Structures are given as C-alpha cells and as structure tokens.
Amino acid sequence: MSLMRNISIRHKLTAIIMLTCAVILLLAITVFIVWAQINSRHNLIRDLSAHAAMIGDNCKAALAFEDAKQAKETLSALHVQESIVFGCIHTPNGDVFASYYRDKNGTTTERVDREVDISKIPKDSHIFAGGLLTVSKGIVLDGEIIGTVYLQDDMRRLHSALVWDIVVAVVILVSVLTIAYVLTANVQKLVSGPILSLTESAARIGKGELNHRVKIHSNDELGKLGESFNDMAQKLKESYTHLEEKVRRRTVELSSANEKLETEIVQREQAQKMLEERIKEINCLYSLSRLVEQPQITFEQILEKMPDLIRNAYRHAETTCIRITFDGIHYQTDNFEKSELSQYAPIKVHKNKAGAIEAYYIGEKGKNGREPFIEEEQNLLDLVAERLSGIAEHKKAEDKLAIFRNLIKQSNDCIFVIDPEWGRILDVNDRTCESLGHTREELLKTTIKDIDESLTDDSSWQQLTLKLKLKGEIIQEGLYKRRDGTTFFVETSLKLVSQKNESYIIGVARDTTERKQAEERQAGLIEQVESINRELRDFAYIVSHDLKAPLRGIKSLTQWLSADYADKLDEKGQEQIKLLLSRAERMHNLIEGVLEYSRVGREKENRIQVNLTELLPEVIDMVAPPESIAITVENELPTVECEPTRIRQVFQNLLSNAVKYMDKPQGLITIGCVEDGAFWRFSVADNGPGIEEKHFERIFQMFQTLTSRDKFESTGVGLTVIKKIVEMYGGKIWVESQVSKGSTFFFTMPKQEMGVNKNAKLKADIVS
C-alpha cells in the first residue's frame, strides 16, 4: 500500500481499472474452465459406462458359453477408442475371463494392469485413480450376474481439453487487458486532469500565491471542489489582509509600551537607589534597637558600637566619619577627622544636654557641585540622638531599678505582691520560693490563702483586707505552709500600695521559726533556772534552819560554859571559849551572807523612781564613816527606776568596804556618775590600800576575801551580792585599782529600765 501512496492519481486510476478487468476475467475464465472440466468428466464417465454396457451385452453369450475368444474379440473392438487403455471381463468369482490392454504405442496386449486393483471396485461404479478412470459394469442375464466388465480410460481427452481451455483463456486475458489499458489511458484524463490541476493550484496558494485561482473545467464534483477552493483562497486572502493590519497596529502599541517600560526602568533604578539609602538608615536604627534589646548590654557598649553603624548609613560611608560624645567621653569611627562639612545632633538626658553626635565629610569637595550630606542623613542623626537620649534615660532608671530588684531578690525575707481582691500572688522573690518550696510559676498560680494557715476561709481574708484598707499596714504573726505540707512561723508585714489606679498588697514575711525556737529554748531555760532558783531557795531555807540551829546550840552552850564555869576555867580556857564564840559568830555571818545573796532577785520589791541624790546621804549615814574618812558625792546623781532596797544595798556595801579597808589617815571616798550611752556609769573611788590586778575578778566571787578575817571581819559575800544586783538590772560591775593608791569600783545602770529586763535577769540568775 505504501507503494500506492507515492503513485500519481493518473497511474492509480489506470492500475485500478486494469486490476478490476484482470480479476473479473480471471474469475470468469476459471469458472468456465472448471465448468468445462466437470462437464467433460461427466461425459467421459457416461461414455465409458456406455462402452462397458455395450461390451457387457456383447459378451453375454460368450460368458454364457464360456467362450473367451469371443469375449476377447469383443474387447479388442475397443481399440477404436484410443483413450481406453484397458478392459477386462471378470467372472462372478473374480477370475479374469478376458482382457484388453493398449500400451503407449497403441499396440494392444493382454497384459493385465496391476496399477489399479479393479477387483475391489464395486459393480456399476467409477473411480479416478492413478491418472485413470476405471468403470465397472455388471453383466446381467436373466436377472443373474454372470460377469463384470472393467474399463480404464487414460483421460487424454480431458487433459487436452484443459490445456486448450487455458490457452484460450490466456489469449483472451491478454487481449482484453491490452484494450483496457489503451482505453483507460485516454479516459482517466477526464478525471485526473482537474484533480492534478487542483493539486497544483493548492500547492501554489500554499506557497503564498493567494491571487492564484483554480481553473474550472466542469460542473461536476471536481468543478464544485475547484469553486470551493477558490472561495477558500479568497477568504484566506481577506483574513490574511485583516491579520496583517492587526499585527501592524499591535506592533505600534508594543513599541510605545516598550518605550514607557524603558522610562520606568530608569525611574525604578533611581527609586531603588533612594530606597537603598533609606534601608541603610533603617538598618542603622534597627541595629540600634537590636543592641538595646540585648539583655546584658551596657549603655557604654551601645555607644561604642554606634559610630560605625551610623557611618554605614551614610551615602558616602567611605568618606564620612562619626563621633559620639557622651558624658565627656568620645566614641568615634577609626577614620575620625574633623572637616568643614559636618552634621550635628545633640543628645539630651532629661532635657539637659549630655552629649552629641557629629558627622564629618572627609572626601573631596564639590563633587558634581552637590552637597555630600543630604537632609535624610541629618534626620537620621536626629533620630539616633533622640533614641540614645531615651536609652540613656531608660538605662539610668533601669540601673536604679536593678539595685532595688537586686535588693529584693537578695533579701533574706520573703517578699511578694498580692492582688487585694482575691489574694492572688502576683510576684515573689527567690527567697519566697525557697522558703515555701514552690517554683515561682507555681506560686503565681496560687493565692496567699493557700499559703497562710490563718487565712483558712474567705471571711478571714476579707477581714484582713478590710483591716488593711483602714490601717494601710499590718504586722502579724502567722504560720505558712510549705509545698510538702510542713509549716513555719512567720512575722508578716502587709502593706497596701496604690499605683496608677491599681492596688497591691506588698508582703514581707520573715521566717521566725528560729526565733520561736530560741524563744522556746529561752522559756525552757528560764523554767530551768526558776527550778534551780526554787532549789536554791529550798537550799537557803535548809541552810538557814539546819545550819543555824546547831550554831545556835554551839553558841549557847559556849556562853553557858563561859558563864557557868567561869571560876573553873583558867585564862587560857577563857581565851579559847572566846575564840570559839567568835568563830561561831563568823559562821553565822557567812550563813547570813549566803541567805542575803540568795534573797537578791528572789524577794521582789516594786520598782520605783529612786532619786539617788536624795538616797545617798541616808546610805552614808547608815555606813557611819569615822571622822577620818570623808565621803563626797562628786556630781548630781540621776533618778533611776529600781528597787530602793537593792540600790541602797549596792552603795552601802561598796561604801562599807571602802570604809572598812581604809588604811590612810585621811580617807577619801568619792561617788560619781557619768552618762555612758544608754547607761549611767557610777563610780565609788577610794584612796585605800588598792587591789592587785590579779584579784580583779576574784573579789566578785563568793566568800573571797583578800585579807585575813581575823584582821577584817568579812563574809566575802558583799561584792558578790552587788554584782548580782547590778547584773540583774542589766548593768556591769568592775574595778580599777592601783595597789596602795586606791580602788575605783564602777557599775552601770540602764537609763530607762522598762519593766524587768528578762535577759539580764536570766543572765544574773545563771551567773548566780
């Protein structure tokens, strides 16, 4: 078929017609030949059967008389028919009765052909085999088969007829086809001619010859086609013209748009440049903002970084230098150098000038006659200066705030802020978190009511807030609950603070657990001391009774001995009795001293304002110094709040001692008092024998005397009692002395004795 595609329509038409003729002819011839053959065969079979029947008839007699010769003669008559090559007569039992054979040369023989086993051919039938047609025919006599005739034909007539037929057919075919070719060659031009011309026209129009038209030869379909083609070409031409016009117009539009675009690009580039300048400025301001946001950055660090940032924002960054001055310190770019062309912006802190930003142009002047600095750059400088002012103010405030914040953070007290309405915790310091065992985040989700054990319900909270509103500040003791459920004592100070229309409660809580514990410990100690005191009192009682009773017995008995047996005792005996009495007396004094000591602080008197200036003369009277000793009060003595008996005891004992041990013919005892902070410092000075420094401590201990009791009768209790009294009032006692020159006893008393000084009393008790 591909072959057909490339062949012109003219040849195609010829080929189609020729092929059609050939096929029809071939079909017709073939049918004719086949038909002729079939006909010939039928004729052959019919002829041969007729021959066989004829022979059979002729041979009946011969068979009946078994005359083979007769039969043979009959058979030999077959030689007239050239195509019969064999004939025979069989008896009913199959034996050959007579036969006839013709070889190729036409000579008859009696040879029996073995190629076809004729005995197997049924009676009255035919068979084509071995290129031969064999026919059998029964010989019937009186209704009895007496033999069978077999004839064989070599079908030469048939073959020759076929050959002849084919030859005729070929001749017809050739001649018909030749005629057909000649005819078509001329007739096909009627059809193919216009088509070819159309094709050519189409090709020409296709090549652009739009004015070319197809020539119309006929009114048939081809003619119509040509007309249509011409119409089409016409329309094509019209639309082409229209299109051309359109393209021309569009081209004009395009070129104007292009021009516009080019202008725009130029403008855009200019704007871009401007924008880049602005971006530089914005970048500068943005960098500044980023710097400020850095949490640890100092203002100085910001100032250090700013000059470079500002310079980079300038159009001519390379030939610009920047200097920031703040608090007298310069921060500048590396290339800093002053020049005539400059810009300037002041930095103000709280409206006072604190510094400035300067920009100098250090490049060549008069570049294109334009100013190197532009207004926008001045604006930038102003903006940066303004921003720096703000930062400086802010940083200063922040520094102050940081100190406070640090103070709060580092505080050893729990500090927190509460919302006065619901008691929500708004902020806490680290110490609060630590003490309560909560994280900050946890605490910010809780209320003070969850923490403070005393605020168990809303009504107690409302009472508290009401009290706060009335008083402004409350200090109270409470119990705070930790995260693990344990509690601790606190002393909380709550203060209501109003700020910008909002109220807060600022709480400061101190863990007083230790103080509480100390107080408890102290209470325990006091209890212990009191129990010891009770024991001591009992002891004093026992001493007073049990020691004094036998002493009294001893003394009485001695006195009786001395009185009743005076005449019987000699002088030595009397002396011994006297010594015995004096020792018993001393022992009595000692016991009394102990009792007196134990009485101090135990037997309480009301404390009253005692004017010592009035009291001292009485005491001096009681001491009753000899005329050789002068007791003087150096200055006016104050009024102190105390038990009159005790203070009297102190002065009396000190004065008695001074008088008792005085060793100078002119004794001088001076009483003085000076202020010493919160205390009065009293002094009792004498010009007596003095005390060695090593005894300064010892003399205040019980029963310690520095001289023989035989020389100076003394219990050694007096100073101990004074010490106890002074310390009970919270004062101190000590001595300053120079041997042989005199001693000065000092003791202090608090100016304002507000009630009983528990601690001092305790200390005195423990010491005792």
Place this chain on the structure above:
Amino acid sequence: MRNSKPILLVEDDRVDAMIVKRALDELKVTNKLVHTSDGKEALDYLQNKDNRKPCLILLDLNMPKTNGIELLKIVKADDALKKIPIVVLTTSTQEQDVINTFKLGVAGYIIKPVDYIKFVEALRTVTLYWTLSESPSG
C-alpha cells in the same frame, strides 16, 4: 504568866529546848515547861484529858513526823484546843511561813536569835506579854 498552867514547848532540838528552859528559868517563869520533841507527841499530850491544857504553846516549825504547820492545822481545827495561844519559835525567816502561820491563827512569830542573850530577851518579851495579856480560860 497570869496562871499556873504549863507552857508547852514543841521543839525537836535538844539544845534549843535547853535554851528555852534555861531562859525561862533565868526569867523566873514558874509555869511548868512541858517539852515534846515533835508534833505527834505534842498532839498526844494535848488530846490527853488527864493533862492540863497549856496556857501557851511555843512551836517550832521544822520538825520530824508531824511538823509545826501540820500541828497548827489540827489544833486550830479542834474546838477544845484552838483557843490556846501559839507563838512560833523558829529559825525560818521565810515570809511564806510567817504568812501561813498567821493565817492559821498564831499569836506571834519569833525568829530564834542565834545569840543566847538575845534569846533570853526574846523570851522575856513573850512571857511579859502573856503576863499582861488576858487569855481565854479553860
């Protein structure tokens, strides 16, 4: 003393008892001095109908067995005995003892002087007083 009734001394210390006896002798007090050495013994004496009730009881506080305070309580609760004046003669200087005994109705409270002479003086005052003072009869 205004009558011849005995003086009852309740005192556990023999020497102290001797001092009292000697002092009363010295003061020429003729009343018989009955000495009992503790509260129990004193009570036995007082509750014995055969004994004459004393005109004065000199009572020590600190004694074995029944002490002075206990004896006081019993005596002052006894209608037959509570009229007898009792003077405490003790070594105790305890304020509390003074208060307690006066609450129990003692007639006096004398701290035993250690010195015998002073002792005699103290007893002289007591006997003088009770010579002057009326005392309930019976």
